[in-house]
């Protein structure tokens with residue numbers, strides 16, 4: 001038996017998904033949005049290998065078999081050491097053919113898989129370029145509890161896991177308490193989000209890295225705190241939300257691009273809508289800080305949810321399935337809005353204080369009769385975390401072990 005001391009370090013990494021309360025899409029144009037982490041996470045196991053190959057297991061996007069690359073083939077000469085934190089279009093372009101997945105799956109599925117592989121290859125080449133060939137071999141395994149492409153930041157959660165795992169493996173960061181780690185994870189995971197989204201605002205990967213609840217504006221982020229291990233850290237109290245996955249597939253890149261077309265065509269009409277959405281985020285923050293009556297806060301939150309939903313619908317990112325969620329929840333005097341990129345995906349329903357559990361159960365039943373999937377969520381938990389795992393868990397156990405189990409392990413190091 002090999003002693004764990006002789007084994008290279010293996011890291012288990014994890015990052016949450018996110019929910020946007022207010023300001024999706026508008027945030028791409030520089031306005032503020034409010035978002036928080038959700039208690040559904042992605043997990044990544046990263047281990048070194050000696051044959052110089054990079055192997056990835058990513059079953060949650062329908063890749064039944066692992067994908068494997070010879071790391072000698074990557075274009076390290078395209079990496080510019082002093083510009084690593086900027087997006088390198090040429091590097092991404094030159095990795096595209098290597099990332100291409102060929103299978104008999106539909107083209108849209110292969111596209112999603114290829115883009116996930118491209119994000120991995122991009123970060124890998126960028127972060128391993130200064131290491132000798134013999135040190136580059138790696139196996140990564142990814143499992144996620146997040147629905148993919150449903151507005152809950154699965155891409156950001158995946159990007160943050162990849163980034164954290166690679167930064168740890170190539171020793172850019174360590175599991176010691178310092179704020180540099182989180183900043184680096186946020187910066188590099190943004191590059192992976194650029195590959196997946198095209199033009200991300202950065203809100204999703206910021207939340208997946210930092211956790212909690214935030215007021216985010218391109219280039220700046222203000223913590224509204226959150227609560228960890230159920231201990232409330234005001235002002236962001238533990239609001240309850242119901243998330244409904246309409247299961248209508250869409251991808252964020254297309255939704256963001258469609259809003260851009262509208263904006264370019266009718267700037268004088270769209271701009272005031274974006275300004276109004278900015279005011280919603282600002283108003284929420286003011287109420288959160290200044291209004292200590294929970295009932296008043298809840299009523300205003302409901303108004304803002306309705307307003308935000310209608311504004312965002314007018315940008316063309318609604319869907320009849322999302323309207324259905326609003327219609328059903330309204331029968332119980334609950335307020336819902338689309339969350340994330342829209343066009344399908346998830347709706348967010350606010351459960352104000354005092355709503356009886358039996359009502360929530362009835363709402364859930366009505367929604368599931370439509371073929372939707374509902375789950376309650378806590379908003380504002382931990383961001384990216386990691387731990388050294390050595391021989392305490394086998395790769396097979398990781399792939400099959402049940403996702404809650406990872407969440408239950410102690411000694412996680414969080415970067416914030």
Ligand SMILES: Nc1ncnc2c1ncn2[C@@H]1O[C@H](COP(=O)(O)OP(=O)(O)OP(=O)(O)O)[C@@H](O)[C@H]1O
Nearest residue numbers: 112116144149150151152153154155251252340341
């Ligand atoms: N578990 C995962 N493993 C590998 N790749 C993933 C995983 N989850 C998401 N991805 C990548 O992210 C893509 C989905 O990203 P997309 O931004 O369209 O949706 P989302 O992040 O779930 O929603 P939103 O951005 O609106 O919050 C997938 O097609 C895939 O490329």
Ligand SMILES: C[C@@](O)(CCO)CC(=O)[O-]
Nearest residue numbers: 024025200201202340341
């Ligand atoms: C639609 C959008 O605002 C949120 C996606 O979760 C896009 C972005 O901010 O990158």
Ligand SMILES: [Mg+2]
Nearest residue numbers: 153155156252
């Ligand atoms: Mg995304």
